[in-house]
Amino acid sequence: MRLQMNRVPTHPGTVLLERILKPRQLSLQKAAVNLGVSAKHLSEITRAMKPVTPSMAYRIELATGFSAEMFLRMQIKHDLYQLRQQHFDDVTAIT
Template sequence: MTTTDKIAPIHPGEVLMEDFIEGFGITQNKLAVSIGVPPRRINEIVHGKRGITADTALRLARYFGTSAEFWINLQSRYELDRAEDIAGEQIASITPIAGRVNCLISTPCWSALPRSEVDWVLWVPRRLERSRQSSSTS
C-alpha cells in the first residue's frame, strides 16, 4: 500500500460521535452534562480539534460501559498514525542502536513476558535489576 492508498487516521472523536453519541441517540450536551465536563470539550473532541485525555477516557468509560483503555488506545493509535504519516520516511531512515535489548524485540522472548498488569508490576523491576547486573559484570 502506498502512502496515497493509505486510509487517513480516524480521530477518536469520529468514533465517539458516530458509534456512541449517535448510536445511543444522545446529544453532545447530554453527554457532557452526564460525565461532568464542559460541552465545549465534547464538541472539540468530535470535531477533531482536541484529543481524549486520561480524565475524559475514564469518564467516557464509566458512562458508556467501556474501558478507559479503549479510549486511550483510540487516541494513541490516531497519534501514532498521524506521526507516521508526517515523519514515517524520516523515522524509517533511523538506524537502530547496536546491542539493543534483544529480549524485548525477539519473538522467543515474548513468551516469557508477564500476562497480567499485576505481573508487569513485579516483572519490570526484576527485569531492570537483571539488566543492571549484567551491565555491571560486563
C-alpha cells in the same frame, strides 16, 4: 519494522459521536453534563480537534461502559499515524 497504513485511523471522538451518542440520540450538551465536561470541550473531541485523554477515556468508561483502554488505543493509533506523516530529520540511529 514499520507498518504501512493506507488510511488514517479513526479518531476516538468520531467513534464516541457516531457509535455511542448518535444511536442514543444524545445531544453533545447532555453528554457533556453526563461526562462532567463542557459542551465545547466535548465538541472539540468529537470533531477530532482535541485528543481523548486518559481522564476523558475514564469518564467515557464510567458513563457508557465502553473501556477506557479502547479509546486510548484508538487515540494512540491516531496520534502515531499523524506523527509518522512528519519528518524527524534531527533524529539519528543510536548505535
